Amino acid sequence: MLVRKLFQMLVLGGAVIGTASGCSTRADAQTKAGARDGGAAADAGSASSGGGVKGW
Amino acid sequence: MNEGLRRLVGEAWAFRTRVEQDAALRFTRLAASISSFDPGSPVIALMGRAAEDERRHAGLCAELAAAYGEPAAEGGPLPDIVPAELGPRAGVLYEVVAACCITETESVATLTTLLAGPSETRVREILHEIARDEVVHGRMGWAHLAREGGQTDVSFLGRWIPTMLDGTVDEGLFSAPGAEHDSEELLRHGVLPQAQKRSIFISTLEGVVFPGLEQFGVDPSAGRAWLAARRDVATAPA
Numbered sequence: 413m414l415v416r417k418l419f420q421m422l423v424l425g426g427a428v429i430g431t432a433s434g435c436s437t438r439a440d441a442q443t444k445a446g447a448r449d450g451g452a453a454a455d456a457g458s459a460s461s462g463g464g465v466k467g468w
Numbered sequence: 469m470n471e472g473l474r475r476l477v478g479e480a481w482a483f484r485t486r487v488e489q490d491a492a493l494r495f496t497r498l499a500a501s502i503s504s505f506d507p508g509s510p511v512i513a514l515m516g517r518a519a520e521d522e523r524r525h526a527g528l529c530a531e532l533a534a535a536y537g538e539p540a541a542e543g544g545p546l547p548d549i550v551p552a553e554l555g556p557r558a559g560v561l562y563e564v565v566a567a568c569c570i571t572e573t574e575s576v577a578t579l580t581t582l583l584a585g586p587s588e589t590r591v592r593e594i595l596h597e598i599a600r601d602e603v604v605h606g607r608m609g610w611a612h613l614a615r616e617g618g619q620t621d622v623s624f625l626g627r628w629i630p631t632m633l634d635g636t637v638d639e640g641l642f643s644a645p646g647a648e649h650d651s652e653e654l655l656r657h658g659v660l661p662q663a664q665k666r667s668i669f670i671s672t673l674e675g676v677v678f679p680g681l682e683q684f685g686v687d688p689s690a691g692r693a694w695l696a697a698r699r700d701v702a703t704a705p706a
Contacts, residue, residue, distance in 0.1 A: 414580060416676025421575055421603060423680035426610025429510055431618055461629060462562075464635025465494070465547035466487055467571035468578045 469657070472648045478538025478656040485529040485540035491605075492522035494567055501560045502612070509615060511564075514608040521601040528594045532658065535590075551628065553679060556626065561616050565625060565686075566632040568609020570677055574636070576606050577672040578665070582658055591658040610680060613625045617684040629681070629691035633673075641666055642698040670699065 469477075499515035506512075530540040549566060550559040579599040587595065616622055640649075645662035654661050660668065673695055678688035 414577065415671055418573065418577060418580070419679060422606040423610045423676060423683060424575065424665040426612075427683070428609040429514075429607060430611030430614035432510070432647065441479060448705065459552055460548040460550055462551035462631035462635075463547060463566075464632040464637075464663045465490075465563075465567040465571040466483075466636060466638075468487065468575040 469653065473651060473653060473657075475538065476648055477654065477659050478533055478536030480659045481533035481536060482538045482540040483530050485526050485533055488522045488526035488529055489543035490546055491567065492519045492526065493543075494563070495519040495522060495605075497546075498560060498564060498567075502558070505557050505560075506615070509612070511608050511615065512610045514604060514611070518601070518605045519606065521605070525598050525601070529598065531694075532591065532594060533612045536657070549632075551631070554624075558701035561612070561622060562625065562628060564609050564612045565681075565684060566635070567608055569613055569680060570632055571636055572602055572606035572609060573676055573680075574669060574672050576602050577668050577676070578660060581660065581668050582655065583640055585655050587658060589654050591656070595658055610684075613681075613684045613686075619688075622685050623687060625681070627690055629686070630694035633691060633694050635649070637669070642667065642701055670695065 495515045496519040499512050499519065502509055502515065503512045526540075533540045550562050554562055578597055579602060583592070583594055583599060613622065641662070649662040651661060666704065673691070678691055681688045681691070
């Protein structure tokens with residue numbers, strides 16, 4: 413019951429917020445390409461192999 | 469409350485203080501990053517407000533840490549969690565999914581569970597205040613993923629979910645806890661006994677995080693395999 417409520421509140425609620433205000437413009441095409449290939453764009457110098465975020 | 473439990477509770481609130489301090493720094497940075505490629509995103513304003521919330525939360529957590537005899541230390545620099553091979557926009561998405569879709573979502577589940585039981589008056593007041601904000605913080609991650617998923621291929625995230633999960637959990641979450649870590653008395657002071665914490669973590673992954681990722685085009689199979697491997701260890705006979 414808790415997880416169903418959380419799914420609706422967070423995931424579906426987030427989808428409504430994220431898609432309600434219009435999309436970013438075509439001018440972003442180059443950075444979108446970077447997102448698609450997961451690494452082609454120049455990076456800010458990260459040396460990380462990836463990690464996560466600790467929480468409660 | 470005995471001294472061991474008191475120390476455990478104090479350490480938990482001191483740790484949460486650092487978690488909230490880190491989140492404030494992270495959300496400030498992410499808001500600026502998102503505005504550079506998607507200035508019309510509603511997530512930018514949400515992240516800005518979330519950073520202020522997190523600074524306030526850090527103060528509340530520090531208050532409880534001190535009350536339980538474990539003053540919280542100032543946080544250090546924010547660790548870089550984004551894999552070097554990702555481009556800037558993909559890196560922002562990675563960090564938002566790790567921080568919000570996974571960690572904030574898990575935090576909401578933890579807070580909701582804590583608020584469902586009895587707790588000390590001041591602990592309850594603080595849990596209430598933080599829970600109200602954390603719902604928005606979790607939601608803004610899903611909002612960003614939904615928005616990015618509508619414009620670009622976000623499937624690259626699937627293989628990174630285990631890495632995010634590795635960095636989210638404590639080493640001991642899937643191992644047998646000491647008796648004090650599983651004391652029901654912890655609940656009154658705003659801390660989940662370890663077995664309950666593990667159960668909430670797993671059910672939130674299975675019922676919220678993985679289906680949410682799938683909904684927006686991220687294959688959660690690797691994340692599910694990560695969880696299955698750890699759950700097998702946790703339930704194996706000693």
